[in-house]
Amino acid sequence: MTNSKSMLSVNHLNTHYGEFQALHNISLNIRSGSIVSIIGSNGAGKSTLLNTIMGISKPTNGSIVLDGKEIGGLPTNQVVANGISMSPEGSRVFEKMTVEENLLMGAYLKEARKKKNESLEKVYTLFPVLREKREQSASFLSGGQRQMLAIARGIMARPMLLFCDEISLGLAPVVIKDIYQKIKEINQEGMTIVLVEQDVKRSLKHSDYSYVMLKGQIVMEGNSSELSEEEVRDAYFGVNKYAKY
Ligand SMILES: Nc1ncnc2c1ncn2[C@@H]1O[C@H](COP(=O)(O)OP(=O)(O)OP(=O)(O)O)[C@@H](O)[C@H]1O
Ligand SMILES: [Mg+2]
Structure with a gap:
């Protein structure tokens, strides 16, 4: 190190x-x-x-x-x-979107967008609960799941x-x-x-x-x-x- x-x-x-x-x-x-x-x-x-x-x-x-x-x-x-990407304070997620739509918001720039399927697979492997709930509204997630979503959305930018x-x-x-x-x-x-x-x-x-x-x-x-x-x-x-x- x-x-x-x-x-x-x-x-x-x-x-x-x-x-x-x-x-x-x-x-x-x-x-x-x-x-x-x-x-x-x-x-x-x-x-x-x-x-x-x-x-x-x-x-x-x-x-x-x-x-x-x-x-x-x-x-x-x-x-x-x-x-660089960030999981912001307060694990802010987009309440009106599904879990997967939230994740895709993290891959909004061109280079990340090209690799969005690979990135989705990666974050779903890391956080299996997000895969299970991918079609559900983010408003149904628990506090811990929201935090996982906020981190996963950060990873979607491939920082x-x-x-x-x-x-x-x-x-x-x-x-x-x-x-x-x-x-x-x-x-x-x-x-x-x-x-x-x-x-x-x-x-x-x-x-x-x-x-x-x-x-x-x-x-x-x-x-x-x-x-x-x-x-x-x-x-x-x-x-x-x-x-x-
Ligand atoms: N938008 C803003 N306008 C004016 N002052 C601000 C603004 N955001 C933060 N501050 C002030 O800047 C200082 C640092 O705030 P900051 O939010 O960076 O602290 P923090 O260490 O993240 O605190 P916390 O642990 O509460 O999140 C504080 O005095 C705060 O009141
Ligand atoms: Mg702070």
């Missing part, structure tokens, strides 16, 4: 909402083939970071380099075409890099375990993954490398197996030496 090349490098990124600065000088490096977690409490800026990389929010300055190519400020469809924004929110522990197992399988097939999480223990357990965000800044980072849960928690809450942020 440590020798693999950089998939995504974010350098000195700032993002504002009007006068409010939500991201302060964010730099990070995601290695190809890894699972990286972004840990932080409510309002830390995790979704803003993902949304800025996806081109949903515009950076004020800084650079975003994906696989050697600058993508900072590109519109979202071009970011997706370059190889190199998949962003998962709070995939465990509101789900039962047994469902969370199942979803993280799938994330591991997706990663083992070669996809690089960024997980956004509020749960410190879970983040460290399921990732190779972690970044801790507090008030729009990165306050701690390191190999997940080497970070102390207690210190991460202090950074997360901004206590002790992290209080200055």
Whole structure:
């Protein structure tokens, strides 16, 4: 893992909402083939970071380099075409569409559309429940199934890099375990993954490398197996030496 090349490098990124600065000088490096977690409490800026990389929010300055190519400020469809897709916060699905129609929405760009049948087979193999329910309206899915659909829709874009924004929110522990197992399988097939999480223990357990965000800044980072849960928690809450942020 440590020798693999950089998939995504974010350098000195700032993002504002009007006068409010939500991201302060964010730099990070995601290695190809890894699972990286972004840990932080409510309002830390995790979704803003993902949304800025996806081109949903515009950076004020800084650079975003994906696989050697600058993508900072590109519109979202071009970011997706370059190889990043996202399972958005709140496992948003299109309620009025069937499960399969939802999945096909993830393959809306030309290159992904050409391979849509192969991709459908892949996500149905990974999530058999979605195959069973493919003709049903997404509104009938349970919370866990919706989350699986949101992840599967992200995969339909055939990304190199998949962003998962709070995939465990509101789900039962047994469902969370199942979803993280799938994330591991997706990663083992070669996809690089960024997980956004509020749960410190879970983040460290399921990732190779972690970044801790507090008030729009990165306050701690390191190999997940080497970070102390207690210190991460202090950074997360901004206590002790992290209080200055
Ligand atoms: N569209 C917006 N307009 C103005 N301020 C925003 C907007 N979206 C987010 N913010 C603010 O930016 C900061 C970071 O929010 P963000 O949603 O990125 O945090 P987060 O870490 O994803 O939190 P959560 O865990 O609750 O999802 C917060 O102070 C939030 O109130
Ligand atoms: Mg968020």
